[in-house]
Amino acid sequence: MITYDYPLFRPPAEAENIILQVTLGCSYNNCSFCSMYKTKKYQERSLEAICKDIDTFAAIYPNAHKIFLADGDALALPTATLLKILAYLQTSFTRLRRVSTYASAQNLLEKSEQELELLAANKLNLIYYGIETGNDVILKKITKGVNQSDIIKSLGKVPKSMKISATVILGLGGEQYSQEHIADTAHVINNTAVNYLSTLQLGLEEDAEENFYKHFADFRPLNDFEILDEQKRFLELLHPANQIIFRSNHASNALHLSGTLPKDTKRLLDELKMAIDIGNDALVPSMYRGF
Template sequence: MLEYDYPLFRPPAEANNVILQVTLGCSYNRCSFCSMYKTKSYQAKNMDEIKRDIETLAYSYPDATKVFLADGDALALPSEQLFTILKYLDEKFPKLRRVSTYASTQNLTEKSNKELEELCKSKLNLIYYGVETGSDVVLKKITKGVNQSEIIETLNKASHAGMKISATVILGIGGEKYSSLHVEESAKVINATTVTYLSTLQLGLEENAKENFYKHFEDFTMPNDEQLLHEQKNFLELLEPKSKTIFRSNHASNALHLKGNLPKDRDRLVDELAEAIHVGKSAFIPEMFRGF
């Protein structure tokens, strides 16, 4: 039985896949809205321990085809270590098709094009990437440590290397004041890149993140559900993805669950949002059934 270091986070889409912890925490850990890894200091796990974990997982799930590398940004590991891990995974899971991880702009900047291509060929072929917002004003206020052009550049770098990207935009992250800017600039990022999966979730601030968040974002006021659905509708209306993009808004935080393929289903999704806004609160998922 594998002993994980908690808290342990993984994307909803990885719920049925093997989770292998190769790092602990997040190498950046300074986004003001995020409290996921505040109880952990970033560190790489020891390679012998990782290999033992792979053996244990392979024994329990010999037919697994997909493995998610945790924690917050396993792509922060030096490429040589990642290659060792990927090679061992391939040896121990004969049916392995996909390895995925969370990845940041910083991680992707540090890797060369060649390294990303080789990682992708070694089956690390899906990254989960928190765009959060495309607005430079908002990115600064949430202390994301990157700007819009760096986000576009690194997303394109990953997709040119052959990696699939699952990108997330956070509804409400600009507050009421920067809502339009957030939506317009986030759509610009998606339209300038090639993402395979796109999801929107609603901002939820944990108690232990609030003080730091408001310190950097003094003029922030939290939009209500209706405003967030308007934001989402405006965002969808501005999207012109370069290729087919699978859109999901089914995170536990969302007031309304949506799914479809863009651009094909955009009008239907916009209509569903308009209908929910028209009906009001009774059309939204009750808050008691939601979480962040």
């Protein structure tokens, strides 16, 4: 039997897959808008405990082919430890195709390109990366610990064999920095090779509010239609070098959109315009939303 250390988070796309806790908490745990792991102290689980969980999962789901490594940033583990975990996973699940994890700019910057290639060759071939914003002023206010150049540099280290699923948070710059937020975030996407891109909509959990406003005292939140306008400007500015699978269908989003960029950009903009024209009736009611 698996005993998880809660709270436990995973990307929506991993809902059907095995969630294997290899670290607890987040090694950074300092972004002002995030309260996910505030109740946990970051630690690495022992290899013995991890292998025991792998044995348990392998006995129940021997044909599993996708596994997500939790918690907040398993890529913080030393490469040698990750390689041992990946080797044991490959032995235990003969049909294994994909191992994924959350990853931060800090995690990627600490590893060499050769290490990342080695991890990808051992099936760690998808990372979930929170860009949040490409604007340096906002990055500082949300205490993300990195700037735009770090984000571009870190994503540039990811080998082609490791896919990148990135998230951006609409509304994160408030009224004051909305223009810069969108322009600078589009710049990041246009200068990196993200494969999947999701836009979330900022919604602060109660336990994150105090810390968020401590660093961003003059923050003035956007309403749903101002957020849709950000979404529109963002899509208009995106000119990615590669094809991107785009989603805006997180529980936080007032309007759900999905398509492939740049092929579907015009259709997505038409859907946005139609929703803005219709008004509230086109949006997901706020009682059904969460961040």
